[in-house]
Amino acid sequence: MHSRRKSMRPVSQRRLVRTIVPSDSARLLLVRLQFEPPTAMTARIVVAAHLLICLPGCVSGPADVAVADAVELTRAEPHAPVQASIDVQHYAIDIELRPAERAIAAVCTLRFHAQGRTLDQVSLDLAGLTVERVTDGAGAELGFVHADDELVVMLAEPLAPGDVAEIRVEYGGSPRKGLWFAGDAGGAPTHVFTQGECEDAHWWFPCVDEPGDRATTELCVTMPAHWTSVAAGELIESVTTAGTRRDRWRMPTPHPTYLTTLVAGAFEEHRTEWDGIPLRFLAPAQWAGRLESSLAATAAALEFLSEVTGRRYPYSKYSQACVQNFPFGGMENISATTLAVEALSDERGRRDSDPTELVVHEAAHQWFGDLLTCADWSHVWLNEGFATYLTMLFAERTLGQDAFRTAVRDALDEYTAGDRGANRRPLVWSVYKDPLDLFFGGHTYQGGAVRLHHLRFVLGDEAFFRGLRIYVGENAGRGVVTDDLAAAMEEASGVNLGPFFEQWFYSPGYPEFETRWRYDAGRQRVLLSVNQVQALERGTPAAFSMPVLVEVKTATGTSSHRLAIDQRRHLFEIPSETEPEWVRFDKYGWIPCRHSTEKELSEWLAIAASDDDVNGRRDAVRALGAALADEGSRADVLAPLLSILAGDSSAAVRVAAAAELAQGGAGCIEPLAESARSDAAATVRVAALGSLEAFGRRAAVRGTRKQREALTAIANEVFEARFSWDTMGAAAGLVAAVYGDKAFEWIVGVITLESPNGELRANLAAQLARLDDPRVPGVLLDLALQESEPPLARIAAARGLARFARGSRRARDELTKLLSTANGKLRQETVQLLAALMDEEDPELTQALSAHYESSVSPRERRAIEASFAKR
Ligand SMILES: [Zn+2]
Structure with missing residues (x-):
């Protein structure tokens, strides 16, 4: 199963010249956009907007409504395998x-x-x-x-x-x-x-x-x-x-x-x-x-999966x-x-979000999930962790190491963000109300994938991929448990993997490392201190054991060291004839962990410029961004960051650079604009526009008209270029930053434009929701309630409406109406939005959510409502 939402609908060949003029100034650029005319449906939205529908800002008072007490705040129960x-x-x-x-x-x-x-x-x-x-x-x-x-x-x-x-x-x-x-x-x-x-x-x-x-x-x-x-x-x-x-x-x-x-x-x-x-x-x-x-x-995908599993696609x-x-x-x-x-x-739409990941994920399940199925739900990571990791391996094969390592790191970040506090649990886990509860917390998909990645490091490629083929070959057509994977990997490697699986699959949590190093010139040694600082919550081990790859780079060469970690504190001594330019702990990111470190600026600069590990460069760019805020170091890091924005081979690194340059001073505007106009990746264009927004907000407060016009010109140019739907949405965000509420007409003027599945309208609804203009809730409401609108646009409008619902009885009531929508994703979103509003004493909302809880057949909706009642 894949939870991700995507977009899409054909763009009309018919073209219309539109003129977009932000209301701030009649002298602002007249931009010609070529798009199809509004459909009857979208025209209706704009009409509604111009009717100046606005929701009264009354705050709810006490109402004579009995608080339903239907919500079952029971604990999730352990589930034994069914006989x-x-x-x-x-x-x-x-x-x-x-x-x-x-x-x-x-x-x-x-x-x-x-x-x-x-x-x-x-x-x-x-x-x-x-x-x-x-x-x-x-x-x-x-x-x-x-x-x-x-x-x-x-x-x-x-x-x-x-x-x-x-x-x-x-x-x-x-x-x-x-x-x-x-x-x-x-x-x-x-x-x-x-x-x-x-x-x-x-x-x-x-x-x-x-x-x-x-x-x-x-x-x-x-x-x-x-x-x-x-x-x-x-x-x-x-x-x-x-x-x-x-x-x-x-x-x-x-x-x-x-x-x-x-x-x-x-x-x-x-x-x-x-x-x-x-x-x-x-x-x-x-x-x-x-x-x-x-x-x-x-x-x-079928070709790749047949090869890597050693078993040709198994169905007709x-x-x-x-x-x-x-x-x-x-x-x-x-x-x-x-x-x-x-x-x-x-x-x-594909520039914003490539459907290949979804295609490969579901194809990978044809082996991992369908041919070999988790015997019971407590081992469902065997379905989803494999589908997730195989999708990354496909990226490694087709797009290269940077794309692969970026995907692994992104998954790691999602996993470590999810596996915290009350959500901490082992990967193999049988405690749930509905098995679907196991799916969406970062453990099952991303946590499983990064552990497979670590197993590959521990065993090496040869044994790991042989083990994978043994696992598939010996278990095809069967229900599987985690021990079946362990047995296959032991058979392939000859290594006793009992401790590995105990630590990574049956124990909760992950190591959190703090590392520092210094050079002892007299002894020609690098002294590397490695501390595990994770809290011992919910059974998290005090010290995880694993090998780690450390790279030492000097002016004359690079050396790699595979060190063994099995204590909470280590001090390693690594020979080095000269002082290193950098020391990289967990080079290439093989360990499911969090890692923080302090380094001199010169070391971060060296890593940012030439580390062959994309995530080393990404981390370094963020560290350089922090140095931008410091007057003393700004001059040292600005030029390297601009150079990375223009020239790093990885879009993920350029995204990081674009984000950091928001605080880089006015000299960054033109380079960011250039990225927004011409970067090969939509993600970089969006990040550059996001940083330009920061300049736009400053120009709105204390800039000159000329500065505002210059920024709006960039936004208009990017919008008109229509590179991707998210890029166009981010351009609207820049207009909103410069003109504040006066951007209302600009956005409403383009919200009629069609995109395949309403993703442009979704983007624009999100931008509208950031404005304080009193007409905004009316537009969002009309969009959210419109059954003929694409779900993506309606969901974005509902999210935007929720921003106004805290202070508006009517907005809350209107949002509540969406609980009865036939669209499952919109209903799920509505439940979550209303559940988040449950901070306040609100008998009507309490009753609406209680009633919905009783009638809903969706575990995700029910969990969201339970959580909102539990926190009251
Ligand atoms: Zn899946």
Whole structure:
């Protein structure tokens, strides 16, 4: 699963000349922008803006509303692996989709055997649907009780362990989750998708909804004749009769229920192939034109993954179906990934956010997650940590070391930020309310990936990649636990990895290092002190043990030293004939840790200029930025930072330089403007514009009109160049910085412009929300409530509206209305925004969130509400 959100829609070929004049001055630049005219829908937003709708700023008073006390502030419980009494071998699901009613009518036949003991009844998971009839393999009617999401079927004859039986369940209704109707047009859905992870398959078919039970599947879908379907495995039959199409899919590889999938709807398709494997990309027509370009990495990903795992792509086809209102970025259903349509970006959107990462992540899951599945959720890092690290390895192969190491470091920063305080826990963890709770805290994805990266360092590439192939080869088609990986890596390396896995996977936390060094010229030694300073909270080890790579660079050469750390304090002596230019601890960033160090400015300058480790340069740039604030050192660091901004080979380093130069004085304006106009990377352009904003805010207060005009000229030029949607949004931010509330007309004048999935409007809504103009809440409200608006824009508008909601009863009430939106991501965002407002005593909000808590079937929404109630 991938949580990331993406963007996209084609930019019109029609062009219109627009003139944008910030209200501050009639003499400001007249800029011609070539864009399509506003659509009726977007025009409506602007009309609303000009109606000067503004929300009264009344603060809520006491209201006569009883505070609901529905929110269950219980503790998460440990979950032991489930010992099911049956082992399902095969599911045959025959499902009729009734889109007009948002309902299904289905028959599910399960073939299974008893395990452990003799059974006279069988218990299945099934929620939210009505069971009509249950029969056995011979067609005999069976008694059943369906209550509390459990279907208990009385068998006609006792079933001894190992005996095989069949149950046929006729059922139907309107699924509340698991199977979703989406893409409404004229009141009727245009497509259907399922989402089983973590345990939502039993909301659309009766099953043993555990990741440890693997079965083959056959899925027969009846749907409108103009619809197309995708499911696991191979399409073995497709029959169209009067108004109806019936597709039959068969998946011969056993897999858990959460990977069972059905996507069906009015899709357009792009077909290609990799090495004889058919590749199918599907999306609603509006997005179909971007399927090929957005999913272009698919074949290369399958090639790479087949090579690195030592096992060719294991299924008969690979499809990626893009659907609307998908709750995550993507889901690795077996041989048939589902993606959010926002993954389909145009060129501008891809410059902001490359969908390749998502494509490779879900492809990697076809091995790690689908072919080898975590046996229970406590080991889910084996799914997500591998998918995350394999995606980085693909970047290493295709983009090089800088991109790879940047990704590893970014993941490390996310992990260390998430694994703190009350959220500290080991990677292997069984304590949760819903297994989805394990997914989004930095541990499972990023924490898993950086530990695999460290294991690669400990074992070396040869043993690590051999171990990877052994792990895949020996466990294909099985449920896996962390010890299976340890065994494979031990087999490959001959190293006892018990202590390694105990420390990194069953113990919480990570080392926090403080290091210093000095040169002892008399003894020709570098004295390096290494201290672990992590607090011993929640069982965090006082001293982690690991090897570390230290690099000593002198004028005559570079030496690398692999040192062993196993104490809280070390003082290492490293021979060096001359005083080093730098000493780099944990060169190349192999350790899952935080590291702080103090260095002379000269050392940071040397690292920034020529370290071949991109993260060394990034850290050095930040240190140089801190020196910019000091009058005494400013002259020494300004020129190097400007040179790095213009010339470092890594976009991540240039981003860091652009950010630091915000405090570099007026001489930085033109170099930052040049980066904003012409850097190859949108991230650098955005960072440069962000720093120019700082100059803009200063010019707004004490600058001259000429200075303001010069900065606005840069913003207009960048906006007009339309390099990427985020770049354009950042340009609007610069206008807002210079003109404050007077930028309202400027932004409203361009908010009508179309972008593929509303990402420009999302950017502009975020900029509008920073203004204090009283018309802003009205515009944001109109945007947030507009069902026809792209979710990205509505979410940004809701976020902006939340800024005003603290002081406005009406803004809070309007935001509360969004709790009933059909768009899952917008609803999730709304819950989080309202939960954050729960600081204050507010009976209406308390009741609204309590009521939503009762009705919500989303674990993430429920966790956000619980957290808000817990902190009151
Ligand atoms: Zn994933």
